[in-house]
Amino acid sequence: MATFEFLLQGLWVAAQPMNLLYALIGVTLGTAVGVLPGIGPALTVALLLPVTYQLDPAGSLIMFAGIYYGGMYGGSTTSILLNTPGESASIVTALEGNKMARAGRGGPALATAAIGSFVAGLIATLGLAFIAPYIVKLALVFGPREYFALMVLAFVTVSSAFGDSTLRGLTALFVGLALSVVGIDQLTGQARLSFGVPELLDGIEVTTLAVAMFAIGETLFIAAQGEKGPDKVEAVRGSIWMSKADWARSWKPWLRGTFIGFPIGAMPAGGAEIGTFLSYAAEKRLAKHPEEFGHGAIEGVAGPEAANNASAAGTLVPLLTLGLPTTATAAIMLAGFQQYGLQPGPLLFATNPQLVWGLIASLLIANFMLLVLNLPLIGLWVKLLTIPKPWLYAGILLFATLGTIGANPSVYELGMLLAFGLLGYAMRVFGYPIAPVVVGLILGPLAEQQLRRALAISQGDVSVLFTSPIAAVLLVIAAAALIIPLILRARGRGEVLAQLAANED
Numbered sequence: 483m484a485t486f487e488f489l490l491q492g493l494w495v496a497a498q499p500m501n502l503l504y505a506l507i508g509v510t511l512g513t514a515v516g517v518l519p520g521i522g523p524a525l526t527v528a529l530l531l532p533v534t535y536q537l538d539p540a541g542s543l544i545m546f547a548g549i550y551y552g553g554m555y556g557g558s559t560t561s562i563l564l565n566t567p568g569e570s571a572s573i574v575t576a577l578e579g580n581k582m583a584r585a586g587r588g589g590p591a592l593a594t595a596a597i598g599s600f601v602a603g604l605i606a607t608l609g610l611a612f613i614a615p616y617i618v619k620l621a622l623v624f625g626p627r628e629y630f631a632l633m634v635l636a637f638v639t640v641s642s643a644f645g646d647s648t649l650r651g652l653t654a655l656f657v658g659l660a661l662s663v664v665g666i667d668q669l670t671g672q673a674r675l676s677f678g679v680p681e682l683l684d685g686i687e688v689t690t691l692a693v694a695m696f697a698i699g700e701t702l703f704i705a706a707q708g709e710k711g712p713d714k715v716e717a718v719r720g721s722i723w724m725s726k727a728d729w730a731r732s733w734k735p736w737l738r739g740t741f742i743g744f745p746i747g748a749m750p751a752g753g754a755e756i757g758t759f760l761s762y763a764a765e766k767r768l769a770k771h772p773e774e775f776g777h778g779a780i781e782g783v784a785g786p787e788a789a790n791n792a793s794a795a796g797t798l799v800p801l802l803t804l805g806l807p808t809t810a811t812a813a814i815m816l817a818g819f820q821q822y823g824l825q826p827g828p829l830l831f832a833t834n835p836q837l838v839w840g841l842i843a844s845l846l847i848a849n850f851m852l853l854v855l856n857l858p859l860i861g862l863w864v865k866l867l868t869i870p871k872p873w874l875y876a877g878i879l880l881f882a883t884l885g886t887i888g889a890n891p892s893v894y895e896l897g898m899l900l901a902f903g904l905l906g907y908a909m910r911v912f913g914y915p916i917a918p919v920v921v922g923l924i925l926g927p928l929a930e931q932q933l934r935r936a937l938a939i940s941q942g943d944v945s946v947l948f949t950s951p952i953a954a955v956l957l958v959i960a961a962a963a964l965i966i967p968l969i970l971r972a973r974g975r976g977e978v979l980a981q982l983a984a985n986e987d
Contacts (some may be wrong), residue, residue, distance in 0.1 A: 489611050492839030496847055501544050504537075505844050508545035509851045512552020517559045518874065524810035524917075526553060528696040529881055531689040531818060539822040540837050544844040546815050547798075551603060551848050553811070554794045555856055558595040558787055563588060574758040575790070578775065578782030585778050590724045594732045594780055595787040596856040597724075602740040602788035603849040606795035609744055610802075611842050617803040618828040626935035627947050631956035633929035636806045638960040641918050648964065650914045657905075658922020661686045668927070669934060681894045688817040690886055691923055694899045695916045696814070697882040699906020701875045706907070732784040735765050739788030746789075747796020747808070761789035795845065802826050802838060805928075810917040816924050825928070 495501065515526040526549050537545075562579035575595065582591040624632070641651030664675045665685030676682040724732065742764065743757035765785040766775045775782055800806040805827040807813035819826050824834065831838055886899050906916055940946035948954050 492843030495840030496844040504541040504545040508548020509552040512549035513556040516553035516556020527814040528692040574786040581778035598736040598788040599791040600853040602792040606744045606792040607845040630932040631953035635960040655918040658919040659926045662926025694902030695906035698903025702907040703910045735785035739785040740792040743789030743792030744796045747793025748799040757789040758786040761785040
């Protein structure tokens with residue numbers, strides 16, 4: 483009953499006129515930007531971070547959540563009509579969705595994606611509301627050593643989950659950790675790595691780093707690629723509505739995709755991409771017409787899109803209950819919390835229940851808004867695909883610069899924006915993931931604080947980290963998450979080399 487009461491209170495907060503307006507702005511912007519190829523919700527939220535300094539915490543976080551959901555919705559339009567996923571989680575949708583569009587069934591493909599996203603988002607948000615309190619009760623028994631072990635697990639899983647190489651992920655993480663120690667030490671009051679620059683005494687601004695790495699770096703990377711041939715946009719022919727046969731073939735994949743995507747998104751090492759691939763494989767195995775897969779099977783759109791949006795709600799479980807971001811967008815949302823002096827975790831449910839439950843309830847409202855926006859306005863979203871890339875990315879560059887200057891009017895901050903933008907560009911060129919840098923900057927000070935507390939309590943005895951059963955289990959899981967992928971990759975390389983040697987013989 484307590485969860486129902488909290489959810490009703492959250493609905494009352496989310497139903498305030500200004501919060502409804504923020505949710506509408508968020509879902510509209512998220513959908514519009516999610517439609518654009520190569521631009522996902524992480525970049526959009528990063529761009530809006532400096533702009534929301536003057537908003538109240540509840541309003542800005544509700545807007546961010548709307549952008550997150552809207553970006554997930556919008557990515558399906560690009561995948562289906564352009565065969566170019568706007569987000570990595572929309573890759574699987576393109577496999578069958580674009581085939582349907584080429585066959586003149588783009589309308590039903592977009593409809594099953596939108597309705598499946600609504601169903602999955604609704605069920606997964608209710609799952610978030612009922613699961614989160616139990617995880618909070620478990621997390622409340624954590625002490626400094628357990629929290630430090632949890633941070634180590636977050637560092638390892640984030641480094642392993644983003645990018646193709648664990649080593650590159652760890653390298654990016656250590657860049658973020660190095661940036662996190664810049665400024666005045668909270669314990670001793672000594673300046674660290676400031677090099678005599680007064681502006682560095684307050685540390686590196688998370689918003690400046692996030693905007694630079696995601697927006698400036700992406701813009702420079704796209705500009706460096708030069709002009710490419712124009713992508714062909716498949717027109718939506720015929721009705722956008724689904725036939726009875728389409729409904730009959732879609733409702734089970736919607737439910738299966740929801741129950742596959744939500745738990746995977748809620749895992750510390752989860753991610754929407756894994757759930758979409760698993761959902762596609764399950765639908766192909768269970769389909770009555772498996773021969774249609776690869777030629778435009780509607781189940782191959784319905785299931786992965788449901789899994790995609792269910793995992794979006796799932797990623798908010800570790801973010802809100804433990805303060806652990808498992809996606810790039812969650813990392814930027816964590817920065818959004820911190821700009822108001824809030825730290826997601828079990829204590830947030832006790833100290834700011836109205837904000838947390840208002841945010842969760844706003845996701846339910848955002849789902850209804852997205853369904854209303856997506857189906858009638860498909861034609862408008864398709865027109866956004868024709869915006870020339872030079873105009874699009876020039877606008878992003880201008881908006882990022884003005885947003886940073888508005889939040890912190892300093893020439894030095896602008897120089898930092900350019901420097902980190904160049905760093906983000908270089909990391910993209912050499913295949914290093916961006917999100918671990920932001921996660922390292924955000925969680926680095928928290929991990930250091932918990933480690934020093936644990937060592938102070940034990941009078942410098944490092945073994946105290948392993949005497950707690952919970953901390954020991956978390957550290958073992960972290961070690962396994964680091965070592966097992968390396969072993970599997972090494973074994974895979976060995977098998978490839980052996981195959982090549984056999985072919986030469």
